[in-house]
Amino acid sequence: MSRPAKSLAVALIPEAGISAAGETMAQDPTRPYFAGTDRDRAAFEAGIKLGSILHQFVGTPVTRKNVASLERAIEAAARVQPLVEEVRVRIDRSRVRIRGPYKYGVLSEDLLDVQVKVRSGSATAVGVLRFVRELDYPLMYLKEIGAPTKK
Numbered sequence: 001m002s003r004p005a006k007s008l009a010v011a012l013i014p015e016a017g018i019s020a021a022g023e024t025m026a027q028d029p030t031r032p033y034f035a036g037t038d039r040d041r042a043a044f045e046a047g048i049k050l051g052s053i054l055h056q057f058v059g060t061p062v063t064r065k066n067v068a069s070l071e072r073a074i075e076a077a078a079r080v081q082p083l084v085e086e087v088r089v090r091i092d093r094s095r096v097r098i099r100g101p102y103k104y105g106v107l108s109e110d111l112l113d114v115q116v117k118v119r120s121g122s123a124t125a126v127g128v129l130r131f132v133r134e135l136d137y138p139l140m141y142l143k144e145i146g147a148p149t150k151k
Contacts, residue, residue: 039145112129
């Protein structure tokens with residue numbers, strides 16, 4: 001007697017994933033779309049998270065009173081994205097520039113210090129976004145990356 005064939009979806013999706021709610025999923029339904037290793041995917045996902053934070057939140061109105069709540073809101077928004085394990089956002093309060101008759105400023109790229117950790121399968125990557133004064137640039141880079149894993 002022959003064994004029943006495995007579902008194609010199960011055969012193509014061997015790795016566990018983390019849902020947008022932060023829960024471990026038995027299978028990552030997007031796995032078949034990604035080339036490379038879990039390590040490659042983790043690095044890619046860390047970059048996506050940092051890019052989304054930079055480009056979505058720069059220009060957000062800010063005062064010294066709402067900085068902490070803005071940090072928490074950015075963290076919460078990043079946490080619901082797939083594969084995210086940890087997020088830390090800091091806004092440089094000493095450099096928030098309040099101006100004009102309405103007494104508020106806007107979040108600018110040089111105020112952000114962000115760290116995000118993502119997991120794909122057994123690989124993790126920690127990405128950082130911070131303004132590097134010597135470069136006059138909001139640099140996104142990998143701070144740590146787990147060892148390569150097999151597909």
